Amino acid sequence: MTGGSQDDETGRERRDPDALIARAGVRGDPDQDQHFLVDDRVLDRLPSYATDAGFDTGHVLEIGAGTGALTDRLLAVADEVTAVERDPTLAAFLREEFADDVDAGRLTVIEGDALDVELPEFTCSVSNLPYGASSEIIFQLLPHERPLLVMVQKEFGERMAAEAGTDDYGRLSVTAGHYADVEVVEPVPKEAFSPPPAVQSALVRATPRDPEYTVPDDEFFLEFVTAVFTQRRKTMRNAVRNTAHISGLDDPDAVVDAADEELMGMRAGNVTPAQFAALAELAWEVGEPT
Ligand SMILES: C[S@@+](CC[C@H](N)C(=O)[O-])C[C@H]1O[C@@H](n2cnc3c(N)ncnc32)[C@H](O)[C@@H]1O
Numbered sequence: 001m002t003g004g005s006q007d008d009e010t011g012r013e014r015r016d017p018d019a020l021i022a023r024a025g026v027r028g029d030p031d032q033d034q035h036f037l038v039d040d041r042v043l044d045r046l047p048s049y050a051t052d053a054g055f056d057t058g059h060v061l062e063i064g065a066g067t068g069a070l071t072d073r074l075l076a077v078a079d080e081v082t083a084v085e086r087d088p089t090l091a092a093f094l095r096e097e098f099a100d101d102v103d104a105g106r107l108t109v110i111e112g113d114a115l116d117v118e119l120p121e122f123t124c125s126v127s128n129l130p131y132g133a134s135s136e137i138i139f140q141l142l143p144h145e146r147p148l149l150v151m152v153q154k155e156f157g158e159r160m161a162a163e164a165g166t167d168d169y170g171r172l173s174v175t176a177g178h179y180a181d182v183e184v185v186e187p188v189p190k191e192a193f194s195p196p197p198a199v200q201s202a203l204v205r206a207t208p209r210d211p212e213y214t215v216p217d218d219e220f221f222l223e224f225v226t227a228v229f230t231q232r233r234k235t236m237r238n239a240v241r242n243t244a245h246i247s248g249l250d251d252p253d254a255v256v257d258a259a260d261e262e263l264m265g266m267r268a269g270n271v272t273p274a275q276f277a278a279l280a281e282l283a284w285e286v287g288e289p290t
């Protein structure tokens with residue numbers, strides 16, 4: 001194998017991403033969210049964002065394995081990898097290219113849509129996600145309470161990691177932050193991919209932890225937050241009243257009456273997750289959620 005990069009820890013040579021694409025005989029299809037990572041430097045340091053943070057790499061789940069450039073790097077740090085890939089041609093290629101690891105029981109390739117297949121128990125997930133489904137995939141993974149390192153659209157990653165009072169803060173920040181500490185660890189330029197996506201990318205690390213507040217019911221809290229952010233330009237007073245059909249409150253006026261005046265005059269973008277939680281608690285008690 002030529003053109004690959006050297007791994008410091010094992011001395012094993014990493015597969016060259018361009019050679020993998022050539023051997024697979026494919027061109028990434030943007031309509032299928034296929035943008036393969038071809039920058040060796042990004043690929044080689046990517047797993048270190050997981051290992052440096054102490055992620056348990058006993059069983060790494062990779063969603064959207066493509067031609068396997070990242071799979072190859074993950075096999076160097078993990079005991080076991082499960083790779084999910086929707087494209088049948090790529091899934092077959094992965095099984096053939098990594099036949100030794102498959103035979104050794106270190107790699108399992110699951111062909112199918114990540115949103116439909118049964119996922120195994122995993123200790124962490126490291127993925128260059130299909131951007132068209134990144135939100136759904138992340139919100140399917142977060143409740144597993146396992147660390148995630150995911151490549152996403154930069155803007156999406158910034159919204160996940162945003163603090164209250166900033167332009168990027170919204171439903172995504174509160175709902176992701178409900179499960180994990182979220183940080184953007186590295187912006188990644190378009191040129192790192194083949195074919196390059198239309199947008200810039202970023203690597204996001206989500207480390208699970210309990211939130212600093214309690215909620216009456218996770219599902220209700222997340223629906224309540226989603227509901228009021230659909231009216232982010234309105235005051236909370238109006239947002240709570242106008243979105244009862246989404247939050248499922250039969251008596252939103254009772255919530256507005258019982259809540260703190262000052263909070264009801266704020267816009268959702270300035271309300272902290274802990275304030276949302278307290279309000280959801282109140283709404284659960286007096287708003288007659290259905
Ligand atoms: C951005 S590419 C990443 C490929 C590879 N991991 C890399 O870094 O070069 C995303 C991959 O996910 C696959 N994919 C797209 N939608 C998917 C889905 N819903 N479930 C599983 N795989 C999907 C695509 O076929 C593609 O191979």
